[in-house]
Amino acid sequence: MNNSTKKDGPDTDLRSLLKHxxxxxxxxxxxxxxxxxxxxxxFTNIIAAASQNIxxxxxxxxxxxxxxxxxxxxxxxxxSISLELEPAVDRSIQFKSPDYQRSMTxxxxxxxGVSDLxxxxxxxxxxxxxPEEMAGLTGITLGSRxxxxxxxxxxxxxxFIPYLKEKLIWS
Amino acid sequence: xxxxxxxxxxxxxxxxxxxxxxxxSSDLEKIVVKNPLSDAFYLRKKLVIRIxxxxxxxxINTWQFRHEWITQGNELYPQGALFVLLLGSLYFHxxxxxxxxxxxxxxxxxxxxxxxxxxxxDKFILSFKFISALAGFYLLFGVExxxxxxxxxxxxxxxxxxxYKWLILIFLSVSVDILLLHTxxxxxxxxxxxxxKYRDGIVSKAQNK
Numbered sequence: 071m072n073n074s075t076k077k078d079g080p081d082t083d084l085r086s087l088l089k090h091x092x093x094x095x096x097x098x099x100x101x102x103x104x105x106x107x108x109x110x111x112x113f114t115n116i117i118a119a120a121s122q123n124i125x126x127x128x129x130x131x132x133x134x135x136x137x138x139x140x141x142x143x144x145x146x147x148x149x150s151i152s153l154e155l156e157p158a159v160d161r162s163i164q165f166k167s168p169d170y171q172r173s174m175t176x177x178x179x180x181x182x183g184v185s186d187l188x189x190x191x192x193x194x195x196x197x198x199x200x201p202e203e204m205a206g207l208t209g210i211t212l213g214s215r216x217x218x219x220x221x222x223x224x225x226x227x228x229x230f231i232p233y234l235k236e237k238l239i240w241s
Numbered sequence: 242x243x244x245x246x247x248x249x250x251x252x253x254x255x256x257x258x259x260x261x262x263x264x265x266s267s268d269l270e271k272i273v274v275k276n277p278l279s280d281a282f283y284l285r286k287k288l289v290i291r292i293x294x295x296x297x298x299x300x301i302n303t304w305q306f307r308h309e310w311i312t313q314g315n316e317l318y319p320q321g322a323l324f325v326l327l328l329g330s331l332y333f334h335x336x337x338x339x340x341x342x343x344x345x346x347x348x349x350x351x352x353x354x355x356x357x358x359x360x361x362x363d364k365f366i367l368s369f370k371f372i373s374a375l376a377g378f379y380l381l382f383g384v385e386x387x388x389x390x391x392x393x394x395x396x397x398x399x400x401x402x403x404x405y406k407w408l409i410l411i412f413l414s415v416s417v418d419i420l421l422l423h424t425x426x427x428x429x430x431x432x433x434x435x436x437x438k439y440r441d442g443i444v445s446k447a448q449n450k
Binding site: 122 | 246
């Protein structure tokens with residue numbers, strides 16, 4: 071590889087972080103991918119998203135971990151949305167390695183048909199992320215009534231021109 | 242679902258076989274510069290192209306509008322309306338591009354990310370209204386140009402009769418809008434609905450906990 075390519079490539083910190091943390095990415099792929107093609111696709115997308123997130127925020131290493139986890143969660147959500155858009159797609163577990171195939175089948179059977187939110191919670195649990203950090207990663211505070219802010223506008227703060235406000239302020 | 246049992250399964254997972262494992266080290270340079278969003282979600286290119294085209298049209302229109310203003314031509318009002326519309330479209334598209342802020346979009350927490358994605362898609366669908374209105378204007382100019390070649394008398398009548406002109410303009414704009422509603426928009430509408438459904442599903446599950 072020549073120098074110019076190296077110059078354009080990721081910085082050393084980012085490279086080492088991604089190399090050290092790539093097992094986390096494998097973990098979320100395990101929860102969301104059905105076959106090796108999906109696994110590879112999701113893996114590369116998460117790595118690309120994480121590097122984009124980290125490059126845009128040059129902060130401390132804790133923040134980098136958060137950026138990586140957010141990339142994992144957001145890309146997994148997009149993966150699920152993309153699968154929903156293609157209802158005819160084959161969702162059976164198909165991996166070449168017999169051991170991995172067996173483990174995946176057993177794990178999916180044990181997990182059952184859980185929702186994506188549960189999968190995110192499992193992922194964070196398995197990756198030993200503190201439960202209080204979940205709100206920062208998903209934006210979800212359990213039991214909070216403010217979750218559906220978009221659907222239930224705050225009636226106490228009545229706006230004098232609600233229609234205009236809705237049109238002008240994009241939230 | 243028992244967490245202990247799941248954890249047991251999780252810990253007994255073998256490594257993915259080498260042939261299936263995405264290569265990390267050698268491909269890292271390529272992966273990190275790849276755009277993680279698929280074409281359906283990544284509207285930056287489309288927005289940039291539209292902004293460039295609208296800006297070009299606006300510059301041409303500014304010159305034509307000035308000419309009509311000085312000569313008090315028959316096309317003064319349509320050119321004035323087009324000037325305002327192009328300016329509005331330019332503002333809307335630039336604002337949408339800045340709002341989407343693609344480099345930081347994936348760094349948001351999940352719900353904020355889904356909300357923003359939904360808003361961007363929603364506004365992108367809305368932007369087709371501007372395209373329809375603009376198409377109406379340019380098709381009207383096309384019709385006028387065609388009439389001038391085929392029948393100069395008819396072209397003269399049309400250019401002097403503002404009512405006909407505005408009616409044709411409305412008809413053409415609505416026709417283009419209906420065409421877009423049945424061709425390009427359903428794809429984005431389906432995408433927006435899926436994102437919304439997914440977000441609502443997550444929110445309702447969290448509220449039930």
